Amino acid sequence: MTQATHRPASWSVVATVRASAPVCNLFARHYLARGARQVFLFHDDASVACNVALHGVRNTVCQGRWWRRGRPDALEDRQVHNATKAKAWCETDWLLHCDVDELIWSAQDVGEVLGLIPDDVGGIVINTAEAVYAAPPSQHTMFRTPFFKFFFDERGRPRAYRAISQQAYGDLWNASKYGLWGHILGKSFIRAKADVGRMPLHHKKQERINGFLMRQQAPQLVLRHYDTLSPEMWKEKHLRRIRSEVSVPMAGRFRERQQALIAEAEARDGNAGLDQLYLRMSTLPPGILAECLTEGFVRVIRPEAHLLAQDHS
Known part of the structure; x- marks a missing residue:
């Protein structure tokens, strides 16, 4: 395993959402407050879509021509498709794929934690x-x-x-x-420039892809899941x-x-x-x-x- 660069890393988050404006706004504000540079929101249902008008937030309403090959029936397939699009758009070192009811927590600065990850790690599992x-x-x-x-x-x-x-x-x-x-x-951070294929729903099953280790643990990071809403x-x-x-x-x-x-x-x-x-x-x-x-x-x-x-x- 190679050494990390020991500088704070930049990071972004992506979620496919079907939620009210207050929930979408809270999600975006939380991640921006925790240090995310970009927040990608893919609104899965145009009838309840909102526009989160915050600097760093990119809203995409997934309707019509967005689905060039037809809208996948399974929610998970739409989530992976959208997250993979965000990885291509991403301008940061890392991209976290999660749901709108999942909020990251750490006692440390998230970018500082990510900056300590060795350069040959392409995926980090967050419990x-x-x-x-x-x-x-x-x-x-x-x-x-x-x-x-x-x-x-x-x-x-x-x-x-x-x-x-x-x-x-x-x-x-x-x-x-x-x-x-x-x-x-759990969910995962994926190194945005790593050639590791499509974004995972949770995390990659393979231990290594194209030279990148894909299942690094980062116990300093926790993803709070508000499942019962x-x-x-x-x-x-x-x-x-x-x-x-x-x-x-x-x-x-x-x-x-x-x-x-x-x-x-x-x-x-x-x-x-x-x-x-x-x-x-x-x-x-x-x-x-x-x-x-x-x-x-x-x-x-x-x-x-x-x-x-x-x-x-």
Whole structure:
């Protein structure tokens, strides 16, 4: 492995989004505040697209001629296509591909961390931490929680919190990945000028591509995943999938189990059933939350000041 240049690296972020203007604005403002030079937003649905008018943000509405060979049915295929376009446009050293409900965190400057990566590394795997709440949030407060669930322990050991996560979620646990509802694969920074093919959805499976190492770990970086969102956004996300309004074939069996629970709750008790299930999936009672913190399954990452701001319009 060659030595890094030891200078701060420049970086950008890309996301394919279907979200409200406040959420898109908060996403962009967060990444700009954390040091991103460019933010690429690909708006997947023209009917809800917004224009984030901030310096460094490039908005693309994905309709009409954007899809020269036809719009891919699978959301994941559209995400990879758009991220690969952003890699070609990118003017920075690195590009992070993530979703609009994923916000990077580090105790260090992100560019400083990236600048320490050796020159023959083309991909950096960023592990996720999944948000959990003491009380149900709104769309305007869902990014303010300081509580996050972890799949890896502090030594990097996976599946470390089986017992405490089973205690936390009881009969819902089998629909989770050791207490996490979203993915545990993480996302990745890809070196923008590296010839490593299309951008990955999560990260490259190969250890090396064209001389570049593709699975470097950077434990200083964490991707906070706000998977359960707010109650209304959570319902919309899952019900659109249940009703086949969006195709997400790579979501996996755990998402299928979650959506079976959601469909059953709606069929049995309507909106009240959905609210009750959301409460169980997104929040932890005080006593359980305290135990999870003691065990290390839940850890505290305090939100930055810009996430606490009232206006993200």
